[in-house]
Amino acid sequence: MKSLVLAGGSGTRLRPITHTSAKQLVPVGNKPVLFYGLEAIAAAGITDVGIVVGDTAAEVEEAVGDGSRFGIKVTYIRQEAPLGLAHAVLIARDFLGDDDFLMYLGDNFIVGGVTSVVREFQADRPDARVLLTRVPDPSRFGVAELDADGRVVRLEEKPAHPKSELALVGVYLFTSAIHDAVREIKPSGRGELEITDAIQWLIDRRLDVRTTTITGYWKDTGDVEDMLEANRTVLEGLTPDVLGTVDDASQIVGRVRVEEGAVVRGSRIVGPVVVGAGTVVTDSYIGPFTSVSDNCRIHDSEIEFSIVLSDASITGVHRLEASLIGRTVQVTPAPRVRSAHRLVLGDYSKVQIAS
Known part of the structure; x- marks a missing residue:
């Protein structure tokens, strides 16, 4: 056959x-x-x-x-x-x-x-x-x-x-x-x-x-x-294992697999989660049902119920969920735009503006 x-x-x-x-x-x-x-x-x-x-x-x-x-x-x-x-x-x-x-x-x-x-x-x-x-x-x-x-x-x-x-x-x-x-x-x-x-x-x-x-x-x-x-x-059947490096300032909770060569610093990971080889996670939170592929960078960010493909980076983003992030993608915060109000007021007006 x-x-x-x-x-x-x-x-x-x-x-x-x-x-x-x-x-x-x-x-x-x-x-x-x-x-x-x-x-x-x-x-x-x-x-x-x-x-x-x-x-x-x-x-x-x-x-x-x-x-x-x-x-x-x-x-x-x-x-x-x-x-x-x-x-x-x-x-x-x-x-x-x-x-x-x-x-x-x-x-x-x-x-x-x-x-x-x-x-x-x-x-x-x-x-x-x-x-x-x-x-x-x-x-x-x-x-x-x-x-x-x-x-x-x-x-x-x-x-x-x-x-x-x-x-x-x-x-x-x-x-x-x-x-x-x-x-x-x-x-x-x-x-x-x-x-x-x-x-x-x-x-x-x-x-x-x-x-x-x-x-x-x-x-x-x-x-x-x-x-x-x-x-x-797939992640519900994940076999947990830490093959990479996780520092003392990090928390690993539940079924989490950290592949060889991956580094986790100052972060909290709540499984089921898999972190791919060569990926570096710093000062971040990765929540349940997230797969992070190889050679990614996640810094000062939060993500859960998502798939991150290889060589992607996520920096300073709060928060991502139900997302599919492609290969070599860069996700960063948008630049802050200073807000302003433009007013044309007649005599004796009274205006309240939320700060």
Whole structure:
């Protein structure tokens, strides 16, 4: 069995971060989202992995390499434009051959991995198996409509009026039957070949399409709020350790990990928090659910429930929360502007001005 991982796309909901970085490489818990997916694939026993890349191909290839660090072998497949998930299957035909495969969206985050659903698929070998989960706003996703027996009868991509609250999680399992489907469907109104249309093609021809509804944690980390929530989830399982230097004037409270080479002086850190290697924190407060990446500088500032990417600096800022700070960003106080009142008053006026 092979795996096809999608790591292209423009990441419009994470701009401006994704103007200069692949959305799949934005870290949660100081590790790129994509890496969690690759680790889950390897844990399921799949070692032959194709990664579909787009404009950020060079960055993804530099980060992942040949895949050996994850225990997998990686083949890169270039998608010239983001033309849809089914298009990614179409252009990966030579890599996939006639093998069964797991398709995994590289910006998805699933707690608990995919081993059990892979084992289930390998045992039963339906033509397709899709993962579903209940969401409060299904119009943002592909939506599944099930019949009274729990069989999927219709899939719709980002419907204005969803028929159910069951959204498709970004994990799909296919036999080679899907290749006929992606060749037959037409582009949607968005100009993309939709994987939901391809799966619907299978359903309409009475092929065996099954579903698994997951109740565990899943996030499509496509926007800042979801990214921060995924970061919170990762940090809840953080193993505390102080590998760097923390002086006697500092307080470390709760689950805090200070990586090797990091320095904390005169500061209070309340976990769960991770402080990356080479980062220096002085005279500051870092509150719960914050990930600070490598080689950052935080001085005389307060921050919590946030993600700070590598080489960023935050100085003299009170206070930051629910923030995503990009690489090599500098955050400082705005210069103070002297306020003044301009008055034109008639005779015998009485004016009160708050000081």
